[in-house]
Amino acid sequence: MFRNLTEQIDNSVCVYCLKSDIPTSTTDIPTSTTPMTTSAPTTTMPRTVCQSCTLDATTVIMVHPSAKPFTSDTIDDTQTCAIRTLVCDARSPGGDVLVSFNRDDSGSTGGPNTFTTILNCNDDMQWTLSGIVITEIECQSA
Known part of the structure; x- marks a missing residue:
């Protein structure tokens, strides 16, 4: 049936099969000290429609005699809907x-020195203020 693992085969010793090569305890089994690392798969969530509003969805106008450019005009599209x-x-x-x-x-609306307006993008890719679609906006200062 089974050969004695230490017997000679064709005048050579089976180097892979010697009894001395077979681990006799768990301490004889080679182990790696290198930690195994895994990385989480990268997933990109699809953009929602309300994250896609652009600056030109609302026109900045300058028709009033005291109109001036806005000091800043930025979009944050990292939220559920763009702001x-x-x-x-x-x-x-x-x-x-x-x-x-x-x-x-x-x-x-306004006030002294400075006023910040926050518009929200809706699912029709329109900028809104309190649910009202804003198609034109103007900054004025006397």
Whole structure:
């Protein structure tokens, strides 16, 4: 049946089969000291429609005599839906600012020195303020 693992085969010793090569305890089994590392698979979530609004979805207008460019106009599309932040600063310290929405048809708001407006992108890729679609916005300072 089975050959004695230490017997000679064709005048040579089976180097892979010697009894002395067979581990007799778990301490005889070679182990690696190199830790095994794994990395989590990278997944990219698909963009939602409301993360895709662009700056030109709302027109920045300058029609009022006291209109001026917004100090900053940025989009953060890392949230569930994109957020647009527009900052309107006064022309001089202590001056008042006013932000007009849709040529005042959707209201206006402001205050002294600076005013920050936050618009939210909806599923129709439109910028909104309190649920109202804003197609035009203007920064004014006297």
